[in-house]
Amino acid sequence: MADMPLRILIVDDEQNIRKTLALYLETEGYLVSAVSNYEDALAQNARHAFDLAFVDLRLGTRSGLDLIPALLASSPWLKIVVITAYASFDTAVEAVKRGATDYIPKPFTPAQVKLAVDKASELRSLEQRVDALQADLSSIRPEVDFTSAHPAMQRTLELAKQVAGSESILLLTGENGTGKSVLARAVHAWSPRAGKPFAEISCPSLSAELLESELFGHVKGAFSGAVRDNPGRIAALENGTLFLDEIGDLPPSIQPKLLRFIQEREYERLGDHITRKADVRIIAATNTDLEKAVQEHRFREDLYYRLNVIQIQIPPLRERPDDIAPLAIRLLGFFSRSNHRPAQRFTDEALNALRHYPWPGNVRELRNVVERASILCQSEFIGIEYLPQKVMAAPAYAEPGDMVSLDHLEEMHIRRVLAATKSLQEAADILGIDQTTLWRRRKQYNI
Numbered sequence: 001m002a003d004m005p006l007r008i009l010i011v012d013d014e015q016n017i018r019k020t021l022a023l024y025l026e027t028e029g030y031l032v033s034a035v036s037n038y039e040d041a042l043a044q045n046a047r048h049a050f051d052l053a054f055v056d057l058r059l060g061t062r063s064g065l066d067l068i069p070a071l072l073a074s075s076p077w078l079k080i081v082v083i084t085a086y087a088s089f090d091t092a093v094e095a096v097k098r099g100a101t102d103y104i105p106k107p108f109t110p111a112q113v114k115l116a117v118d119k120a121s122e123l124r125s126l127e128q129r130v131d132a133l134q135a136d137l138s139s140i141r142p143e144v145d146f147t148s149a150h151p152a153m154q155r156t157l158e159l160a161k162q163v164a165g166s167e168s169i170l171l172l173t174g175e176n177g178t179g180k181s182v183l184a185r186a187v188h189a190w191s192p193r194a195g196k197p198f199a200e201i202s203c204p205s206l207s208a209e210l211l212e213s214e215l216f217g218h219v220k221g222a223f224s225g226a227v228r229d230n231p232g233r234i235a236a237l238e239n240g241t242l243f244l245d246e247i248g249d250l251p252p253s254i255q256p257k258l259l260r261f262i263q264e265r266e267y268e269r270l271g272d273h274i275t276r277k278a279d280v281r282i283i284a285a286t287n288t289d290l291e292k293a294v295q296e297h298r299f300r301e302d303l304y305y306r307l308n309v310i311q312i313q314i315p316p317l318r319e320r321p322d323d324i325a326p327l328a329i330r331l332l333g334f335f336s337r338s339n340h341r342p343a344q345r346f347t348d349e350a351l352n353a354l355r356h357y358p359w360p361g362n363v364r365e366l367r368n369v370v371e372r373a374s375i376l377c378q379s380e381f382i383g384i385e386y387l388p389q390k391v392m393a394a395p396a397y398a399e400p401g402d403m404v405s406l407d408h409l410e411e412m413h414i415r416r417v418l419a420a421t422k423s424l425q426e427a428a429d430i431l432g433i434d435q436t437t438l439w440r441r442r443k444q445y446n447i
Helices: 015-027 038-047 064-074 089-097 110-138 151-164 180-190 208-216 255-264 290-295 301-307 321-338 348-356 362-376 406-420 424-431 435-444
Strands: 007-011 031-035 052-056 079-084 102-105 170-173 198-202 241-245 281-286 310-313
Touching: 007 015, 007 038, 015 031, 015 110, 031 038, 038 052, 038 064, 052 064, 052 110, 064 079, 064 089, 079 089, 079 110, 089 102, 102 110, 151 180, 151 310, 170 180, 180 198, 180 241, 180 281, 198 208, 208 255, 255 301, 290 301, 321 348, 321 362, 348 362, 406 424, 406 435, 424 435
Parallel strands: 007 031, 007 052, 052 079, 079 102, 170 281, 170 310, 198 241, 241 281
Antiparallel strands: none
């Protein structure tokens, strides 16, 4: 898949140089902005996330050397190539000290420009790949294997792969622990943005002010503790993907700002008035009913409709019981290796217990149970005794037509409904009984 084109800023007070260099770079397929002075350079850099800047050392009465740290203060990833007709070893050293990555003299040739661009592009790409690898290493996810025998899960994965190549916003829905963040990373990896950065932000994890700063950035002094400028995640993710987890908990004060960014690709840093632009794909996820949140005026209706362009529902683990054993076996292989154990296997009894447990915590809970068993068991075979008591005690499910009593079928059905619902009232409504009757049944079956 094709990489996103570099965005390049040219800063030179000579009109012919600006025009000639811009024409050449645009012909090569780059996105180019050209300005003639120090102030316009800062203004352009504030509005767009440039990857590379060509900076003349003499800009009227101002020095290009002074512009280098000023550009890097708000765009620390920027690669700067100094261009000048007054080349000397001392100025080259000084430019590098201030943050420049390369240096070419005037008059320069197209070959020199191409070499400088190629070097800067390679360095920028390498940094982004390192950032992506560090993010992956900080959160190892062995459950990234989405192999599934369940039709609903297969449809989910087919839809995710189909829309990965588009620029559409995705809304991932499903219970906690079903793997929404894992699927978001997979969509990024399947997309044309795969070589660019990916970042995840949990909306409930920060206060409204800190979350806004994390997303959009802030300037020094914007709030108590803001001792330096912060570009924000959106600026750092140019051409990449931002995953907003638990979007239903996004503070009301930030919702209109996110809506504006989605619609216009524009935003302002906290404490600043400069309008900036960025090209970042948004993937959001929620385990709550956003339509209900809209009705209760906790979530903006217009933001909901902008987020809900393509919704992908991830089914809970209990609805695809045939996936439990294969997933548990794959997870066990991962943890056996990471814990330096010989190859481990579940006994049939342990696998049977895993299949019959309703997994209210979904894949995340299964992952924790398997990791625990792998650590506790010192032998090759992991028996049922290494599983948590609640998993060991889960009764075997029965289906209509099995040679079991009606009471046993009723117990199994009530257990499944309780595991799949969020409240006793909801469970009672589905079962067609009142809460008092449900209470008696739970007492009868020791649920």
